[in-house]
Amino acid sequence: MARIGVIGSNGRMGHALAQAIGDSEHDDAGGIDKDGDAGQLAANSDVLVDFSAPSAIAANLDAARSAGIPMLVGTTGLGPEEQRKIDAAAKDIPVLQTGNTSLGVTVLAHLVREAASKLGPEWDIEIVEMHHRMKVDAPSGTALLLGEAAAAGRGIALDGNRESGRDGHTGIRESGAIGFAALRGGTVAGDHSVIIAGEQERLTLSHQAEDRMIFARGAIRAAGWLIGREPGRYSMNDVLGLS
Numbered sequence: 001m002a003r004i005g006v007i008g009s010n011g012r013m014g015h016a017l018a019q020a021i022g023d024s025e026h027d028d029a030g031g032i033d034k035d036g037d038a039g040q041l042a043a044n045s046d047v048l049v050d051f052s053a054p055s056a057i058a059a060n061l062d063a064a065r066s067a068g069i070p071m072l073v074g075t076t077g078l079g080p081e082e083q084r085k086i087d088a089a090a091k092d093i094p095v096l097q098t099g100n101t102s103l104g105v106t107v108l109a110h111l112v113r114e115a116a117s118k119l120g121p122e123w124d125i126e127i128v129e130m131h132h133r134m135k136v137d138a139p140s141g142t143a144l145l146l147g148e149a150a151a152a153g154r155g156i157a158l159d160g161n162r163e164s165g166r167d168g169h170t171g172i173r174e175s176g177a178i179g180f181a182a183l184r185g186g187t188v189a190g191d192h193s194v195i196i197a198g199e200q201e202r203l204t205l206s207h208q209a210e211d212r213m214i215f216a217r218g219a220i221r222a223a224g225w226l227i228g229r230e231p232g233r234y235s236m237n238d239v240l241g242l243s
């Protein structure tokens, strides 16, 4: 039984997390939003779960570090600076950062990696995602996670092999690129498809989130798992025992 502190507690995910904690063996240590005191929350928690905004990450990691407790970063839209901050914090505390805490997407990423490794670079990989109209970042954290999985399967880095937001006279498709397209509308919790298109055939691997409770349940499971781990950077694969 652990006390779980939530950052971004009044948001869509914050409400789902409160419900998931209530349904779990764990205790709700309370939560904060934009003007909240992360240090105070950390002092009363055994683990922090952050689903807020990229600008909040540095201060929240500092709070977790000072309290000596683990932190799960579910916030997406992170840039290289936030990733460096996570790497630095992970030297002192366990940190799990992921664009998607659901079981289904974690398994999907494995399938994508496997498919990309079996099908050569002459197969074009395109990642299409759709989310609700309130989402502020694109491509989604999940799309990027799936892109990383595809790139790993191909033995290349995603950086430098990524194509997003085509518009106008784009020229032909860059060979070997991994493409991204982001759709926004309505209340869609999160749809992702990875399309691998070859000569006269096409493979599509997809996941549909029917409710954001799937992310909340995965996050609470991962938060409990993080307690007592060695300092380091972890992923949902570690939680689920996938390699």
Ligand SMILES: NC(=O)C1=CN([C@@H]2O[C@H](COP(=O)(O)OP(=O)(O)OC[C@H]3O[C@@H](n4cnc5c(N)ncnc54)[C@H](OP(=O)(O)O)[C@@H]3O)[C@@H](O)[C@H]2O)C=CC1
Pocket: 007, 008, 009, 010, 011, 012, 013, 014, 032, 033, 034, 035, 036, 051, 052, 053, 055, 056, 073, 074, 075, 076, 077, 098, 099, 100, 101, 102, 141, 212, 215
């Ligand atoms: N990894 C995963 O599986 C998932 C990740 N996400 C990601 O989680 C994040 C939140 O999503 P969602 O709940 O839909 O967004 P919302 O906009 O509904 O909620 C964000 C919450 O964070 C708060 N917040 C903003 N800035 C700060 C800050 N500096 N410090 C503390 N709290 C802050 C907001 O408070 P205020 O109102 O005061 O601004 C708000 O309550 C997004 O990045 C989203 O992409 C979402 C679903 C699943």
Ligand SMILES: O=C(O)C1=N[C@H](C(=O)O)C[C@H](O)C1
Pocket: 076, 099, 100, 131, 135, 139, 140, 141, 142, 143, 189, 190, 191
């Ligand atoms: O903002 C959301 O809602 C979601 N964000 C995550 C992402 O960026 O992939 C996860 C999920 O798809 C919902």
